[in-house]
Amino acid sequence: MQEPDTFWEFVSGQWAKLGEQTLQHLGLTLFSLTIAVIVGVPLGIFIARNRKIAPSVLNITGILQTIPSMALLGFMIPLLGIGPKPAIFALFLYALLPIVRNTYIGITGVDADIKEAASGMGMTPAQSLFKVEIPLAFPVIMGGIRTATTINVGVATLAAYIAAGGLGEFIFGGISLNNTNMILAGAIPAALLAVLLDFLLAQLQKVNLAKVRKMLFAFPVALLVFSLIYAFRTAEDKRLLAGFTPEFMGRQDGFLGLQQKYGFDMRTVVIDDAMMYKALYEKKLDVISGYSTDGRIKAFDLVALTDDKHIFPPYYAAPVVREKILQKYPEVEDALNLLSGRINDSIMTELNYKADYLHQNPEAIAKEFLQSQKLWKAPRQNPKGKIVIGSKIFGEQYILSAMYAMLIKGYTNLDVATKTGLGGTKICFDALTNKQIDLYPEYTGTGFLVLLQPDEKTVNGLIKDKNAVYDFVSKEFRSRYGLKWLKPIGFNNAYVLMMRKKHAEELRVSTISDLLQLNHN
Amino acid sequence: MIEVSNVSKSFGKNAAVDNISFTVKKGEKLILLGVSGCGKTTTLKMLNKLIDVSSGTISIDGTDIQDQPAEKLRRNMGYVLQRNSLFPHFTVLENIAVVPNLLYWEKSRIDERAKVLLEKFHLPQERLLAYPKELSGGEAQRVNLARALAADPPILLMDEPFSALDTITRKAMRNEFVELGEFKEKTIVMVTHDVQEAFEIGDRICLMDGGKIIQIGTPKQLLFAPINDFVRDFLSNSYLQLLLTVTRCCDIWKFLDDNQQAANENDKAFSAEISVAAALERFKDKNDTDQKIRMRCLDSVKMLSVSDLLQGFANYKAKTDART
Numbered sequence: 001m002q003e004p005d006t007f008w009e010f011v012s013g014q015w016a017k018l019g020e021q022t023l024q025h026l027g028l029t030l031f032s033l034t035i036a037v038i039v040g041v042p043l044g045i046f047i048a049r050n051r052k053i054a055p056s057v058l059n060i061t062g063i064l065q066t067i068p069s070m071a072l073l074g075f076m077i078p079l080l081g082i083g084p085k086p087a088i089f090a091l092f093l094y095a096l097l098p099i100v101r102n103t104y105i106g107i108t109g110v111d112a113d114i115k116e117a118a119s120g121m122g123m124t125p126a127q128s129l130f131k132v133e134i135p136l137a138f139p140v141i142m143g144g145i146r147t148a149t150t151i152n153v154g155v156a157t158l159a160a161y162i163a164a165g166g167l168g169e170f171i172f173g174g175i176s177l178n179n180t181n182m183i184l185a186g187a188i189p190a191a192l193l194a195v196l197l198d199f200l201l202a203q204l205q206k207v208n209l210a211k212v213r214k215m216l217f218a219f220p221v222a223l224l225v226f227s228l229i230y231a232f233r234t235a236e237d238k239r240l241l242a243g244f245t246p247e248f249m250g251r252q253d254g255f256l257g258l259q260q261k262y263g264f265d266m267r268t269v270v271i272d273d274a275m276m277y278k279a280l281y282e283k284k285l286d287v288i289s290g291y292s293t294d295g296r297i298k299a300f301d302l303v304a305l306t307d308d309k310h311i312f313p314p315y316y317a318a319p320v321v322r323e324k325i326l327q328k329y330p331e332v333e334d335a336l337n338l339l340s341g342r343i344n345d346s347i348m349t350e351l352n353y354k355a356d357y358l359h360q361n362p363e364a365i366a367k368e369f370l371q372s373q374k375l376w377k378a379p380r381q382n383p384k385g386k387i388v389i390g391s392k393i394f395g396e397q398y399i400l401s402a403m404y405a406m407l408i409k410g411y412t413n414l415d416v417a418t419k420t421g422l423g424g425t426k427i428c429f430d431a432l433t434n435k436q437i438d439l440y441p442e443y444t445g446t447g448f449l450v451l452l453q454p455d456e457k458t459v460n461g462l463i464k465d466k467n468a469v470y471d472f473v474s475k476e477f478r479s480r481y482g483l484k485w486l487k488p489i490g491f492n493n494a495y496v497l498m499m500r501k502k503h504a505e506e507l508r509v510s511t512i513s514d515l516l517q518l519n520h521n
Numbered sequence: 522m523i524e525v526s527n528v529s530k531s532f533g534k535n536a537a538v539d540n541i542s543f544t545v546k547k548g549e550k551l552i553l554l555g556v557s558g559c560g561k562t563t564t565l566k567m568l569n570k571l572i573d574v575s576s577g578t579i580s581i582d583g584t585d586i587q588d589q590p591a592e593k594l595r596r597n598m599g600y601v602l603q604r605n606s607l608f609p610h611f612t613v614l615e616n617i618a619v620v621p622n623l624l625y626w627e628k629s630r631i632d633e634r635a636k637v638l639l640e641k642f643h644l645p646q647e648r649l650l651a652y653p654k655e656l657s658g659g660e661a662q663r664v665n666l667a668r669a670l671a672a673d674p675p676i677l678l679m680d681e682p683f684s685a686l687d688t689i690t691r692k693a694m695r696n697e698f699v700e701l702g703e704f705k706e707k708t709i710v711m712v713t714h715d716v717q718e719a720f721e722i723g724d725r726i727c728l729m730d731g732g733k734i735i736q737i738g739t740p741k742q743l744l745f746a747p748i749n750d751f752v753r754d755f756l757s758n759s760y761l762q763l764l765l766t767v768t769r770c771c772d773i774w775k776f777l778d779d780n781q782q783a784a785n786e787n788d789k790a791f792s793a794e795i796s797v798a799a800a801l802e803r804f805k806d807k808n809d810t811d812q813k814i815r816m817r818c819l820d821s822v823k824m825l826s827v828s829d830l831l832q833g834f835a836n837y838k839a840k841t842d843a844r845t
């Protein structure tokens with residue numbers, strides 16, 4: 001994706017989307033807030049009247065608030081699906097505590113003499129509540145509503161994780177695409193929204209409730225109407241639904257490519273990587289973006305659709321090694337190449353499944369696999385040197401680096417140190433060029449698009465052909481950095497679209513074109 | 522008429538009020554007197570059902586209050602709290618309008634009533650739109666009284682209505698209140714721990730201790746016929762002042778020097794129905810021996826100085842004591 005030069009260029013280009021996200025954000029915040037007020041204020045009054053149960057009710061609402069947002073959203077997918085419903089419910093739960101607590105404090109804080117005067121004059125409990133207690137507690141109650149609003153504007157950014165929209169789409173999309181303008185385009189309106197809502201509520205807080213009853217009733221009514229409009233806007237739809245990560249949405253070799261080459265026009269929502277497999281499995285989504293060797297394909301019984309127009313670049317994994325090391329210890333190359341051609345997509349998926357889902361130790365998985373391939377040998381004694389292997393911070397990389405370590409120890413007279421968990425691509429690559437590590441497993445697509453970043457013409461010319469990409473990165477890495485790409489291992493960890501296996505079979509869909517064909521009928 | 526019979530109230534094991542009985546006739550002013558914690562407030566609040574009795578019955582004009590909805594009962598009884606309790610979010614007018622509103626009075630009638638009350642309590646009309654926090658303590662207490670009287674209830678319950686004020690304002694407001702036409706018509710039950718106040722206002726005084734009634738009677742009965750040492754001790758501190766309060770100038774009339782200066786019969790004269798204490802208060806400077814006031818008892822009029830009054834009172838006292 002071409003990154004515009006300035007923040008303003010980005011904003012003016014994305015004006016419509018920004019407006020829509022802001023409205024969604026406001027809708028999520030206000031709708032959940034309205035429900036929280038409708039439930040929370042009476043609940044606060046109720047526990048103020050029944051003080052014995054007050055501590056337990058406040059504790060429960062307090063505990064609700066300590067549940068991490070992501071966990072809460074995850075819990076709710078099976079119950080409420082994805083989209084605005086679970087988001088609003090989660091926001092409602094978070095808003096409850098400040099509202100209930102402040103209502104309770106406000107009502108119980110009304111001077112006992114004043115309350116006695118009210119009943120002593122002959123007011124009924126209801127009259128005392130509406131004419132005296134609520135008006136006097138009003139500033140405190142409003143304080144709670146203000147706190148809840150600020151919390152909700154913040155938490156509502158997380159709604160983007162479960163396809164509920166809002167400004168989080170820009171924020172998290174920007175983070176994964178490393179696009180600062182995009183992050184700011186989400187973060188600044190969110191901050192402004194928080195400040196603006198707080199300011200408006202602060203004005204309301206100063207109002208003497210005894211004077212302006214009519215205006216006050218207008219406020220919740222307006223909120224409700226706005227919220228209802230919002231709810232209708234996002235009404236249910238029976239068509240197939242695709243869920244993509246914010247990163248996928250912003251990539252040329254992702255959603256943008258799908259649109260251009262396939263004319264992709266399915267109903268699409270933005271959802272977090274951690275949530276989407278579960279949402280697909282729970283039938284809340286029908287198609288998601290993902291990686292072809294992800295262990296979750298096996299865990300959730302999914303199938304990858306064939307990319308029949310070849311828009312996703314190849315991501316073949318191969319070890320990248322410093323040439324100096326190969327000159328010094330030529331036997332290392334032979335040892336590493338032993339793995340070449342041994343692991344295809346489904347084997348890698350299986351191995352990842354063991355690591356990510358069965359939580360087996362990557363080294364145990366590596367050893368078991370090498371033994372099954374009759375490649376494993378016991379480490380040799382008295383090593384004459386040492387090789388440092390790096391890896392990025394996910395299961396597949398841990399498994400591969402463990403296999404390389406075992407192969408080097410078993411087939412050469414060298415010892416191995418591993419530096420696993422080197423964060424992302426950039427950190428690994430820098431460690432390699434700075435000689436802190438000697439090799440790590442890399443993917444051709446990453447080397448091509450992320451590290452080399454060739455111009456658009458080169459990209460378009462080569463991207464469809466896996467061999468051309470491999471040749472290009474090999475040549476460029478050698479001449480530019482003195483690094484050598486050894487033979488690919490065999491599997492292609494590329495972007496794919498996937499569906500539930502059963503669903504795809506029912507619909508007779510096996511390629512992306514099939515899917516779009518079906519969507520048009 | 523209020524009838525309290527065999528009423529007790531306990532909070533847990535603590536008997537706040539222990540088997541008390543008394544009646545208050547229409548138009549009568551009954552004072553509940555006693556030290557802190559003796560059960561005065563508890564007794565008062567049982568009359569308007571802010572506190573429920575543990576045992577015994579209370580009836581008002583022949584109807585047991587248990588058989589009446591609390592709200593209805595309370596709207597016919599003015600209630601003045603021990604502490605200032607104006608609604609802070611209401612203006613003076615809105616505070617006064619609370620009970621009339623509950624009784625669905627028309628707005629014009631409420632406004633009219635509020636104006637009259639403000640006049641009676643010597644507050645400027647523009648105070649109607651002020652909020653309680655803008656009032657002085659004395660003004661607030663006046664509004665508090667006005668609020669209790671707003672719907673002209675036949676019964677008025679007052680819990681130490683003047684206690685939050687300084688002694689001078691307190692005395693002034695008490696006199697002002699006693700002079701009010703509203704005051705004279707109403708059946709009043711008032712709580713105080715101030716003996717002087719009790720003697721000035723009360724037709725009868727109910728002296729309490731530890732939740733029990735020790736003695737109930739007119740100020741004179743308490744002063745001259747205390748039933749035990751507790752009553753005697755309770756009154757002994759301000760005995761002379763109380764004596765001057767229960768003795769009317771009429772009572773000592775024949776012991777007063779008949780000064781022949783009462784020449785002009787048409788001049789304004791105070792009624793001798795007032796207490797000696799009240800008469801002494803009419804003198805602006807009590808050390809000025811030349812200052813005199815005109816006083817009338819039945820047909821006779823006398824010009825009296827402070828020393829004349831004190832002399833007469835001493836002679837009266839000596840004579841009555843000799844008789845008993």
Ligand SMILES: Nc1ncnc2c1ncn2[C@@H]1O[C@H](COP(=O)(O)OP(=O)(O)OP(=O)(O)O)[C@@H](O)[C@H]1O
Nearest residue numbers: 532535536537556557558559560561562563564714
């Ligand atoms: N709500 C309550 N719960 C428990 N005990 C109470 C309650 N109200 C009053 N009491 C107790 O009952 C007794 C009488 O209290 P009450 O308020 O009637 O005293 P009082 O004569 O009005 O005193 P004061 O002159 O200080 O106002 C006291 O011992 C008090 O502690």
Ligand SMILES: [Mg+2]
Nearest residue numbers: 561562563603
């Ligand atoms: Mg009291």
